[in-house]
Amino acid sequence: MKLLVDSASCMGHGRCFRILPDLFTYDDEGYPSIRDELVEVPADLAEAADEAAGTCPEEAIRLIAD
Secondary structure (H helix, E strand, O other), X not given: OEEEEOOOOOOOOOHHHHXXXXXXXXXXXXXXXXXXXXXXXXXXXXXXXXXXXXXXXXXXXXXXXX
């Protein structure tokens, strides 16, 4: 599974950081540092990635199956 954060949609609420701190880091402005990058999600973090995507109020996190 891969994950993509759409920078145009992300408003920097930080819910994804709290759910998935092993994958998300954020910049000085509070936005995910992996915006607009296709990131591989390790198998052991797939459930948390799904939860992070589901809690994003802007639906800025998209999961892509392999």
